Amino acid sequence: MKRVLVLTGGGDCPGLNAVIRAIVHRASQEKDWEVIGSIQAFDGVLKEPTEIMVLDEKAVQDIHALGGTIIGTTNKGGPFAWPIKNKDGSWGEVDRSDEMIRKLQYMGIDAVISIGGDGSQRISQALFEKGMNVIGVPKTIDNDLSSTDFTFGYQTAVQIATEAVDKLKTTAMSHNRVLVLEVMGRYAGWIALCAAIAGGADVCLIPEIPYDIDKVMEKIESRYHKDKGYALIVVAEGAKNINGELVTKKSDEVGYENLRLGGVASRLVADLKEAGCPYDMRETILGHLQRGGSPIAYDRILATQFGVKAMELVLEEDFGKMVAYRHPDIIAVPFTEAIAKYNFVEKDSALVQTGRGVGICFGD
Amino acid sequence: MKRVLVLTGGGDCPGLNAVIRAIVHRASQEKDWEVIGSIQAFDGVLKEPTEIMVLDEKAVQDIHALGGTIIGTTNKGGPFAWPIKNKDGSWGEVDRSDEMIRKLQYMGIDAVISIGGDGSQRISQALFEKGMNVIGVPKTIDNDLSSTDFTFGYQTAVQIATEAVDKLKTTAMSHNRVLVLEVMGRYAGWIALCAAIAGGADVCLIPEIPYDIDKVMEKIESRYHKDKGYALIVVAEGAKNINGELVTKKSDEVGYENLRLGGVASRLVADLKEAGCPYDMRETILGHLQRGGSPIAYDRILATQFGVKAMELVLEEDFGKMVAYRHPDIIAVPFTEAIAKYNFVEKDSALVQTGRGVGICFGD
């Protein structure tokens, strides 16, 4: 019996379970393969006692429609930078990668499929260089990876954010308010950009295009004067103004994010007040609602494609690669290439042009 | 031609448009009645120039499926307490009720249907006592009126809050976190209670049942020890602990709410940390998302029933009353009785017992 270990790392993302289910279904078509799930990413292997679960067809029945991941996930550092509490109570880290490889051998694992973001793929590459048979599956709800057309979870997040814009619009209209919606996107503004276009927002602020508060104010005024009587602003959590100011809170706590949720929205409202905005303003922070719930069909399909392809790469013993989507194909990209370049929104890209075409102000 | 003036006051609420549409459709069956909408509640009548719109069938086509209100609304004080800026820049108020009645006579208005909350109904009563032909339609998304079985908008808010619990659950599970969801409910905890039952939350904190943080902590621990590995808390914005502490921010700004959004959730997380909660905790504030979007069928129907009944009371000249739902009938209640008593969650009510029956901790 051959064994493939599957793990999910980083923040949860709609579609993770569909990847897991696809791996299991594909493996079940082979006589001699068994799928093992490691609980909470590398924790499942490194923690004592080992926390794993056998993943057969029954275990993954209908999970493709569920958000989250049935094998758990963690934002912690991984085997090369395992968090450890120092004697003085502060946190340090230690390299446990050799120990992990030994443990995997002891467990009879022939290959590992690591589903995770940026950080997870770097760990995968390092483990591959140490001799492990690793396949990567990209996971970034922010869609900020340039080696694949899209990543799963992203379209679900866009859909949820768009529905939020739809909902806020009726309140904005009824009360003649300026409503600010803060969505995910620390470095890449894709979700904000798409939700703004799909929801028909007036202003869209993203990390890639620093905003001038006066330009934003101008747009709001024109909205009110054109008798529309309200304005909708979608802002990515990593948006910054032309002075480069960003609402960041450096944190040295393990597993905590650096950006305060709602920080950008609050700041923007404060900035607008200072810039003389006379209208009633309210903010809404989507937060964790963007990650949860059932993935939309698009993401279930993409995730299923990734899962099947990952297992096929395992069967072909074509390791050291990450699966990727290049329409209409699913391909395999070497780790080195896979994580070489981020996918940021460019100022003159087709989508931004579309946004400008329907009158969205980007603050520039 | 006879004229009925319709206005919507207070915070927006799913179903307002369905009430308006029903009034117009019922009126259109009479030969000699015309419906006029006043923009932004009493503002439409009192502001110069008068802001009104004729509401015919075309104007209300398909609006029953839309959130918000097509005639706008406001949280301002109404004709008896019209906000006015004093010379020193502070805000005072002035009684403009007589002026309003004169204006309505001048406009040829025969009756007024006032759709609004608590405050609006009190104004309606006072105007009725001054001789105006007023019918009231209750609007409180919090469902805190005892003279009617239910109010429209409430079930939509419960549905939205429940879907939020569903979404947060997958993240809580995947990350082994304690997730806190703050929902509406300043004085009455109905939305929180229902969302907790419908979503399968572990803890539900409402204004009517002051919570003991140690009891909450105990429940969380039992959840983690029972191998569930996560906990979900639904908290109403007006929840307070057994010391009576509440996160309130008195505000003297016109039209601003007194409670800071997210105040309760933040405080609860802080309290739990202090009480020794060792788990990763995150908070989500539903905020304005609860008010927006298309009303669910239940609320569209109830709102339509209220609208038809209100217009029928106008036709029967049975003024000074508010429509109400007493299953399965729609009745008319005198204003004096209509707003006499609030509808709070009682500790030993059927719903709370149901909650306890499925293991929900109310912190008591």
Add this chain to the structure above:
Amino acid sequence: MKRVLVLTGGGDCPGLNAVIRAIVHRASQEKDWEVIGSIQAFDGVLKEPTEIMVLDEKAVQDIHALGGTIIGTTNKGGPFAWPIKNKDGSWGEVDRSDEMIRKLQYMGIDAVISIGGDGSQRISQALFEKGMNVIGVPKTIDNDLSSTDFTFGYQTAVQIATEAVDKLKTTAMSHNRVLVLEVMGRYAGWIALCAAIAGGADVCLIPEIPYDIDKVMEKIESRYHKDKGYALIVVAEGAKNINGELVTKKSDEVGYENLRLGGVASRLVADLKEAGCPYDMRETILGHLQRGGSPIAYDRILATQFGVKAMELVLEEDFGKMVAYRHPDIIAVPFTEAIAKYNFVEKDSALVQTGRGVGICFGD
């Protein structure tokens, strides 16, 4: 250890799982009670080998959000009329009730909670009269039981039907068509009535109000002439015209329904053509889509209330009763009374008056 056996009978209905979960959670608060689920209603007990499953908290985790029933259901006849194949291949029935009672005793079952419709409650009563400790939980997606204000599943079906009307409306409008939507309701027209009001349909045809095709045609013409240019008709599957004609297909097959899906919609379109309808017409049959999917919050709550109450009646040994909702309480009604009277739509009820108030034509 005491044992309560739970079973679900008749057509599936959103909320069944929420009842099951509530029973299990309530039972788990008692030291000495165990919940057993019988697979496929009474089949689980009567079939060899016995098909049952232990229902603990883990088994029912999060099932309240799922449609269907985790213990399966069947439309077959039950222990008093067990289907049996005669030698000539035809189907007969046999009374296996005594055998079932013996088997339950053998299995150490102290009480039975039977969740099911009309037929199931009659069986429950008969078993109770034979000495079994039975509690009933009503299940009828058609809401046609007079002893309870509402039954679970019904509001979800109304919501699904309303969303279908919303969807069909945009197509009707774009193509200037008459669209016919057939929904559930063989004897009671509640779902059609509510979906018509909530969706803003023009015509609503239900079993309780026989329709005159000329009245329907008149309404359609007035819709087209008023420049609306399209019409929406919601029809219950049991609707009949004033000649008493109904599309029924008697079937002697076990477990098959007597009404052909789509029969009423097709007939109506044919009738309209014959009556001279010059417009393009299309029909849509909701069918099984109405039963499936996640129950809305309203139904999850009602189902949870029923489940907790049912288990409490077991604990109080107050048998021979069915739980029921009488706002705002959950009560227990003796079986004899519980199933004595159906709940039909009355021609002059508040809801029908509301429908007429917004211009809906009932064909009378």
Add this chain to the structure above:
Amino acid sequence: MKRVLVLTGGGDCPGLNAVIRAIVHRASQEKDWEVIGSIQAFDGVLKEPTEIMVLDEKAVQDIHALGGTIIGTTNKGGPFAWPIKNKDGSWGEVDRSDEMIRKLQYMGIDAVISIGGDGSQRISQALFEKGMNVIGVPKTIDNDLSSTDFTFGYQTAVQIATEAVDKLKTTAMSHNRVLVLEVMGRYAGWIALCAAIAGGADVCLIPEIPYDIDKVMEKIESRYHKDKGYALIVVAEGAKNINGELVTKKSDEVGYENLRLGGVASRLVADLKEAGCPYDMRETILGHLQRGGSPIAYDRILATQFGVKAMELVLEEDFGKMVAYRHPDIIAVPFTEAIAKYNFVEKDSALVQTGRGVGICFGD
């Protein structure tokens, strides 16, 4: 003032309104352009009196979230094959293209944007060859055009079909049934294929892969024997068996489709019965529900991109082209090239391989 005429032809499709809104918003950024909508495709121009509407920003406010098309559409033949009733009552056709061009000149139309399918694009090409300034926007909910990566409306249809599979699954499970869902796809099986993968169906039958009923039966049996106890089949309306049999009904009525809705599902159930299927089977026909309702974010964005690009081509006077999506760009393709090739599902394409990878049976 320059004028661009916009029209929508063929079956309605989620996203049409988003295209229209985008054209209007983009045009409103130019000083001297006006957008005119032709009602019911070419009918609006050819019928007397001319039926057009001026499309300004107010007219298109928030329509991107609505299904259907605010300017109406028709399935009729277009100016080159205008339907005409012969003296004997039968239908013939007549070429009114010259008349239409004269009328457009008379109306002062400088350019036409024609949003429509296959047929509409051919008409656009022919009109362009006759000297008209035409830009095409592709519309095919079936996604069967090879010159663009995707068309709008398609992902919404896939999402609706997937939600239907999700709903049917709980009923199938609860009753141990075989459920058949018929979805759109007369020539191309994309919707069925994607819904089957996203919904986790067991069998998927599409026009491109003729099915062997015995293979389907085999798969169903394996599902029942593996203790899953139910099966889900998604079938495209144009699916045919290996004998090439298809449920077609030739129709000579203007504007009627050739395939009977539900024909394939009924035939499949009959075929399965004949092949010895012992299980309870039920069919559901999605029909018009797939076309209606609010487009998902994905389609709103793609449609908005198409609209902005179409208007930009008008401004650049780059006529005779159809807009298309080639990730991540929006490009312009000459009409001749645009409609040269269909986009069918290939047996060995990535998506079909994914389907096989998760165990879906295609009947081959």
